[in-house]
Amino acid sequence: xxxxxxxxxxxxxxxxxxxxxxxxxxxxxxxxxxxxxxxxxxxxxxxxxxxxxxxxxxxxxxxxxxxxxxxxxxxxxxxxxxxxxxxxxxxxxxxxxxxxxxxxxxxxxxxxxxxxxxxxxxxxxxxxxxxxxxxxxxxxxxxxxxxxxxxxxxxxxxxxxxxxxxxxxxxxxxxxxxxxxxxxxxxxxxxxxxxxxxxxxxxxxxxxxxxxxxxxxxxxxxxxxxxxxxxxxxxxxxxxxxxxxxxxxxxxxxxxxxxxxxxxxxxxxxxxxxxxxxxxxxxxxxxxxxxxxxxxxxxxxxxxxxxxxxxxxxxxxxxxxxxxxxxxxxxxxxxxxxxxxxxxxxxxxxxxxxxxxxxxxxxxxxxxxxxxxxxxxxxxxxxxxxxxxxxxxxxxxxxxxxxxxxxxxxxxxxxxxxxxxxxxxxxxxxxxxxxxxxxxxxxxxxxxxxxxxxxxxxxxxxxxxxxxxxxxxxxxxxxxxxxxxxxxxxxxxxxxxxxxxxxxxxxxxxxxxxxxxxxxxxxxxxxxxxxxxxxxxxxxxxxxxxxxxxxxxxxxxxxxxxxxxx
Numbered sequence: 414x415x416x417x418x419x420x421x422x423x424x425x426x427x428x429x430x431x432x433x434x435x436x437x438x439x440x441x442x443x444x445x446x447x448x449x450x451x452x453x454x455x456x457x458x459x460x461x462x463x464x465x466x467x468x469x470x471x472x473x474x475x476x477x478x479x480x481x482x483x484x485x486x487x488x489x490x491x492x493x494x495x496x497x498x499x500x501x502x503x504x505x506x507x508x509x510x511x512x513x514x515x516x517x518x519x520x521x522x523x524x525x526x527x528x529x530x531x532x533x534x535x536x537x538x539x540x541x542x543x544x545x546x547x548x549x550x551x552x553x554x555x556x557x558x559x560x561x562x563x564x565x566x567x568x569x570x571x572x573x574x575x576x577x578x579x580x581x582x583x584x585x586x587x588x589x590x591x592x593x594x595x596x597x598x599x600x601x602x603x604x605x606x607x608x609x610x611x612x613x614x615x616x617x618x619x620x621x622x623x624x625x626x627x628x629x630x631x632x633x634x635x636x637x638x639x640x641x642x643x644x645x646x647x648x649x650x651x652x653x654x655x656x657x658x659x660x661x662x663x664x665x666x667x668x669x670x671x672x673x674x675x676x677x678x679x680x681x682x683x684x685x686x687x688x689x690x691x692x693x694x695x696x697x698x699x700x701x702x703x704x705x706x707x708x709x710x711x712x713x714x715x716x717x718x719x720x721x722x723x724x725x726x727x728x729x730x731x732x733x734x735x736x737x738x739x740x741x742x743x744x745x746x747x748x749x750x751x752x753x754x755x756x757x758x759x760x761x762x763x764x765x766x767x768x769x770x771x772x773x774x775x776x777x778x779x780x781x782x783x784x785x786x787x788x789x790x791x792x793x794x795x796x797x798x799x800x801x802x803x804x805x806x807x808x809x810x811x812x813x814x815x816x817x818x819x820x821x822x823x824x825x826x827x828x829x830x831x832x833x834x835x836x837x838x839x840x841x842x843x844x845x846x847x848x849x850x851x852x853x854x855x856x857x858x859x860x861x862x863x864x865x866x867x868x869x870x871x872x873x874x875x876x877x878x879x880x881x882x883x884x885x886x887x888x889x890x891x892x893x894x895x896x897x898x899x900x901x902x903x904x905x906x907x908x909x910x911x912x913x914x915x916x917x918x919x920x921x922x923x924x925x926x927x928x929x930x931x932x933x934x935x936x937x938x939x940x941x942x943x944x945x946x947x948x949x950x951x952x953x954x955x956x957x958x959x960x961x962x963x964x965x966x967x968x969x970x971x972x973x974x975x976x977x978x979x
Contacts, residue, residue, distance in 0.1 A: 417766055424767030428605055428775070433586055436598045440590040461596040461699060466707025469695045471714050472599035473783035475606060476776045477559035478845060479722045485751035486667065487719075487726025488733075491645025492978055493668045495719035496678060499971050504682035505712030506964050509705045512687040513696055514953040515864050517704065522697050524690045525795040531863040531945055532871040539878070541795040543852070544690060548788045550834065551848045552691070553825040556784065557581065558836045560777035561829070566755045567770055577829060580774070581822050584781035588789075588818050591811075595782050596695060602775040603714075609772020610721030612765050617728035617757050624735055638731045645727050648978045652904075659909045666906060669916035676922025681850075684857040691787040705956065709963045716970055729753035781822070788821045789814040850917065851889070854925035855881020862932055867946035873935040881928040888920035 417425075461469070486494040521527045524544065529537035561577035587598055615631050622634030625641075639646050650670045653662045669676075686692055696704035730753070732738045741756035742748055758769055793814045798805055805813070828834055855878040862869040862877075887895075893905035893913040902923055905913040915923075936943075956964070 417770070418763045420764045421767030421770070424764055425771050425774070428771035429583070432598055432601055432775075432778075433583075435601060436587050436590055436594045439594045439597050461593065461695065461703075461707070463699075463703045463706035463710060465596045465600055466695050466699060466704065467710030467714065468603040469596045469599035469779075469783070470692060470708065470711035471718075472602040472606065472775070472779035473691065473695070474711075474780075475718065475722065476556050476780035477563045477773065478555065479718075480610075480754050480773055480776060481559055481563050481751050483719075483722040484726035484729070484754035485749075487645075487723040488730045488750040488753040489726075490650070490664045490668055491642070491647065491727055491730075492719070492723065493648050493650055493664075495723055495974075496648065496668065496673070497681070498715050498718045498723075499974060500674075500678050501682045501686060502712040502715040502967055502971060504679070504686045505708050505715065506967065507683065508687040508693075509708040509712070509960075510956060510964075511954055512864065513693075513704050513708065514701060515947060515949070516693065516697055517701050518953060519947055522694075523791055523795050524688060524693070525791060527863070528859070528874070531869075531947065532859075532874045533945075536859070536871055536874050536878075537795065538800075539875075540856070541791055544791055545788060545796075547849065547852075548691065548784055548791075549821050549824055550828060551845060553781065553784050553788070553821060554829045554834055555836050555845050556777060556780050557825050558829045558832065560773075560781075563755060563773055564770065564777075566752075567758055567766075567773070574830065577826060580777055580781065581826055583774070584778050584785060585819065585822060587778065588782040588785045589815050591786070595779075595786055599779050599783075602779040605768075605775040606772045606779075607717075607721065609765075609768045609770075609775075613754075613757060613761065613769050613772075614720055614724050614728075616761055616765065617725045617732075620737070620757070620760060621728050621731055624732055624737055634728070638727060641731050642727065642734070645730060646978055648975060653906060659907070662906045663909065666908065666914055666916050669919055673916070673918040673922075677850075677918030677920070677925070680853055680857050680921050680925050681918070684853045684860075688856055688860040690791055691784055694787055694790060695783075702957065702960075705960055706963070709960065709967070713963065713967055716967065716974070725757050726750075726753040729756055785818045785821055789817040792817045850921060851882055851885040852878075853881075854885060854921055854928050855879070858925060858928045858932055862929070862936070864947065865949070866933075866936070867942045868936045868939065869932065869946070870936050870939040870943055871945075872939075873932040876935055877928050877932040880931045881924055884924040884927055885920060888915055888923050889917065892920075 483494055483497070515521075516527065519527075519530060521530065525537040525541035528540055557577055557580060560580055561573050564576050564580075565571065565573045587595055618631035618634035618638075619629050620634070621638055622628060622630045625634075625637045627633040627637060650665055650668055652670055652672075653665050696707055699707065729738055729742065733742050738756045741759060742750075742752050758766065761769055793810055797813050798810060802809070829836070858877050858881060859874045863874065888903075892903070892915060898905040898913050903915045903919055905915045908914040
């Protein structure tokens with residue numbers, strides 16, 4: 414990839430100064446006012462506006478694994494991978510209307526606190542420790558690894574470790590100011606991310622247009638893509654027949670057609686957006702109206718994210734198919750679909766390279782900062798204050814929170830330095846899905862039954878967590894060998910590695926369904942109303958007119974998208 418010009422560096426440095434300067438301004442302004450200490454540091458104490466909450470949700474969600482991983486999936490599968498974004502928009506509506514009122518009414522500030530309030534201290538402690546390990550050794554490390562790798566590939570392919578350290582320092586600058594600084598700097602991060610991402614998509618479409626002799630016309634490029642690769646513009650993949658190629662089977666294993674909409678796709682999204690400290694933390698310090706609007710604003714933004722993180726992958730596929738990007742897609746002679754995004758960046762004009770680098774950095778740094786703050790919140794409020802120093806003052810808690818942030822980022826650097834966890838071998842997106850997906854069915858079952866069924870017991874929650882994990886292992890690794898490749902519950906397909914696999918999203922749906930049955934059965938043996946059940950009333954779930962309008966617009970747009978690309 415060609416080197417950056419002085420203009421590109423100037424654009425990037427301007428972005429760095431802007432974010433750092435604005436972050437310091439927010440921090441110093443906050444410091445001069447009376448705050449409530451720890452809750453202000455961890456939750457911004459209701460000072461985030463709805464647009465800041467929505468922007469921060471997107472900034473924390475979109476990172477290197479989306480830019481690199483989803484573009485790679487776009488190259489291989491096409492628009493079907495947009496389901497992760499568009500179903501997320503519906504999931505955010507569900508979270509805004511039904512989940513957030515439960516959290517806010519019961520003054521829930523962390524996910525372990527929810528589990529203690531609704532179940533018991535054992536469930537809470539188990540999950541607090543689990544989430545800390547997951548966030549540090551899976552999420553933080555993979556974001557840092559993929560981010561450093563992506564930026565390294567954008568420049569000259571070297572300085573991977575230096576870039577890793579600089580990204581960590583940049584994230585620390587923002588994170589140590591607390592959630593308010595993260596929330597408001599994320600507004601600028603999202604603007605940079607969207608503008609830079611759109612610029613890359615535009616250039617990609619223009620390249621396709623020129624490849625087909627249609628001039629510099631992005632719209633013509635998009636039309637040409639749809640004609641040249643119609644299979645990449647189908648949302649619902651057909652189930653492979655007996656004569657299907659391994660390539661078609663691999664696509665279905667990744668995104669199993671209409672079946673995934675009755676299985677794991679909802680669990681992935683509802684668990685991520687509704688039961689995840691990393692995400693919900695942005696809204697937990699706000700009032701209900703502000704939190705709802707912020708979450709719905711994020712859902713509205715999700716509708717456009719495939720344009721930025723998926724469409725460049727399809728453009729790279731069409732270009733590669735027609736003879737372009739041959740060397741860029743296979744540096745060193747090794748083809749990798751995950752190179753799709755970086756392959757296009759080399760063709761950006763002067764200035765836009767710097768902007769695209771800023772966009773990618775914004776996505777990485779915002780995700781690192783948000784994840785580190787969540788790690789700090791869980792450790793400080795759910796472990797340190799409860800078990801180590803119950804009488805700690807507010808200033809002490811903030812200090813422990815900052816120390817936790819520093820330690821977690823240092824740990825992620827250590828484990829990422831020589832890729833001790835094997836992220837590069839599995840791919841960052843796969844790495845995250847693998848280690849979070851096994852636990853998602855049990856966790857989501859605990860939350861959904863805990864919120865809305867008064868009979869659910871603490872014993873059922875613990876058994877459900879273990880059952881969900883165990884069934885996930887069975888369905889993903891052993892079911893085809895034990896029960897056969899074709900049953901009433903599933904179809905297993907050859908994976909090209911000498912074995913058979915059930916699509917991952919189907920495994921997740923089956924694990925969730927059986928976990929729910931187990932938890933319900935155990936809870937039926939307990940009291941009709943568990944003493945720790947939440948008190949719900951219909952008024953909690955009513956929405957005002959402006960919120961309803963935003964929900965209707967979002968649902969209409971999703972309907973149109975699915976009708977167009979079904």
